[in-house]
Amino acid sequence: MGSTFIIAVVQRKGGVGKTTVAVNVAGELVRLGHSVTLIDADPQKSAFAWANPRRLRFPVRHHAYSSARITAWIKAIYTSGTDVTIIDTPGDLGSVSRTAIELADMIIMPCGPSSLDINSAKQTLDKIDELSRWPGAAMPRIVIVPTRVDAQTLEGQLIAQELAELGHDVGPVLSYDTNFVRAFAEGLTVTDFAPGSAAEHEVRDVVSFMLTPAQAQPAM
């Protein structure tokens, strides 16, 4: 099998920005010169829809996960043929998310600024912890990315601090910014849709954080 660095984007809560993070991180990695495949493992096919206008600079493949075809699904990921394979998962912790967690070299967990999001983040971390305790499994690096952050609100100001208490690396925030919504509508990454924007700079900061060595000592 080919070797590819696998990044799983997971979070139990829906609508937190998993697909937005997956597409824009992929775009930034491509801009930096890496080859990237984005695997859309969500039956909703949001990433696949994003790619539909064929304007993204990397391939997006929809691989439906079926328990009868797990080996084929895993093989498709390992043989993507690119340096990096990003898996965008559904908003639950079902079989597809669990398998993606088990395969991942790195996990990105987007988290919005509300107590509901933070509770879901804790549940997601518990699941990652449980899966990484299996014999032969290793704990992947986890990067928590605060998303949809409005710095004008108290919740927005406190989110990074609250997430830091979870004992994993907390990356730079992605602010609430309509450029992310509009980029999706145009089938582009924010880098291509709004070059020079704050949104683009935030995505660059998140990726540069991902590419630097881990800071936090996992608490688990």
Ligand SMILES: Nc1ncnc2c1ncn2[C@@H]1O[C@H](COP(=O)(O)OP(=O)(O)OP(=O)(O)O)[C@@H](O)[C@H]1O
């Ligand atoms: N930083 C942001 N600022 C503003 N809107 C955002 C931001 N991130 C995501 N959104 C918007 O929020 C909605 C949900 O985002 P997204 O689809 O990325 O979440 P998701 O976690 O993948 O959802 P699902 O669990 O349904 O797959 C979309 O309309 C998206 O455009």
Ligand SMILES: [Mg+2]
């Ligand atoms: Mg999604």
